[in-house]
Amino acid sequence: MILRRHLLKTILAVSCAALSPVAAWAAAFSSERISVRVEGEGSDVILVPGLSSSPKVWAEMVKAVPGYRYHLVQVSGFAGVPAGGNTEGAVAAPVAEEIARYIAQLVPHGLQKPVLIGHSMGGTIGMMVAARHPQSISKLMIVDMFPFLGVMFGPPGTTPQSVKPMADDMLAKMRAAAPEARAQRTTATINSMISNTAMRPAGLDDALKSDQDVSARAYHELITTDLTPELKNIAVPTTVLYVVPNGAPVTPEQMDGFYKMAYATVKDMQLKRIPASAHFIMWDQPEQFQAEVKNFLK
Numbered sequence: 001m002i003l004r005r006h007l008l009k010t011i012l013a014v015s016c017a018a019l020s021p022v023a024a025w026a027a028a029f030s031s032e033r034i035s036v037r038v039e040g041e042g043s044d045v046i047l048v049p050g051l052s053s054s055p056k057v058w059a060e061m062v063k064a065v066p067g068y069r070y071h072l073v074q075v076s077g078f079a080g081v082p083a084g085g086n087t088e089g090a091v092a093a094p095v096a097e098e099i100a101r102y103i104a105q106l107v108p109h110g111l112q113k114p115v116l117i118g119h120s121m122g123g124t125i126g127m128m129v130a131a132r133h134p135q136s137i138s139k140l141m142i143v144d145m146f147p148f149l150g151v152m153f154g155p156p157g158t159t160p161q162s163v164k165p166m167a168d169d170m171l172a173k174m175r176a177a178a179p180e181a182r183a184q185r186t187t188a189t190i191n192s193m194i195s196n197t198a199m200r201p202a203g204l205d206d207a208l209k210s211d212q213d214v215s216a217r218a219y220h221e222l223i224t225t226d227l228t229p230e231l232k233n234i235a236v237p238t239t240v241l242y243v244v245p246n247g248a249p250v251t252p253e254q255m256d257g258f259y260k261m262a263y264a265t266v267k268d269m270q271l272k273r274i275p276a277s278a279h280f281i282m283w284d285q286p287e288q289f290q291a292e293v294k295n296f297l298k
Helices: 002-017 021-028 055-064 092-109 121-132 149-153 160-176 179-193 197-209 212-223 228-233 252-262 286-297
Strands: 034-039 043-048 068-075 115-119 139-143 238-242 269-273
Touching (some): 021 092, 034 092, 043 055, 043 092, 055 068, 055 197, 055 286, 068 092, 092 121, 092 212, 115 121, 115 286, 121 139, 121 212, 121 228, 139 286, 160 212, 179 197, 238 286, 252 269
Parallel strands (some): 043 068, 043 115, 139 238, 238 269
16 A cells, blocks of 8 residues: 555656646645646636536637646536535535635746636636635636526526525426436537537536536525625626527627626626627637637737
8 A cells, every 4th residue: 555655656746747837736736626637838727617517618719729828627526527525515616715725826836827717607616716816816707607697597686595495496306307307408408508519419418427416506506696796806807708598588788788787896897798609609609709718818
């Protein structure tokens, strides 16, 4: 056993020695809630995928926008990764704290003040990092996420308290769903969120491989978490890309108004609606998404 541990430490040391200092420290970072893979060299960009997703959502963008050191976050419990520290309780908020800890731990080893880009739940996590650790990042991009998702599930004036019974019911049903029913519901959800049919299998694969309970609890957390009061604490330049969801009974102009009102208290805010796209903008409108990211990272 002692020999085995020594061998593992030696292998890790040799592997890390072949990496750049930041990549080496990233590889050595230990967390039960997230893992991080580093690709490329340049200014630092942290990429956080959404609910039941993996870093594969960023693959095309990373290739199309070189010259940056990308930190690709994988949330434990999603896309076939064991649940680890996300086995019970909240998911998004603790993950945000782990990302903040990752940044703090790597800064002394060459991590430049990073940009954070988050999709969906990753956007919620980005807001949490920016609001609760305002000195940790230099810019924030939120891809298709409200600061309070619960507004999508209730009438005007909805609060975390008023939407909680509905969220509790959804949580119970998601936890209890049989495999066939879960697969049918997940397929329908992915089809509504990804218009590009060629990319649906990748999204569906991640979702079906995700831990059913972790995904259910994370979704419940998103619906019942209102970050609106914390937005005033976000001091970095922030961009929000958003869409009109498939089937949503609102006009583009109404959606513009909803987002403008939702993010009104962010000091430095840019809002951009992406036409002809569902929730996974990076897959539905890849060229426009990549152009927006390039402009954002300048």
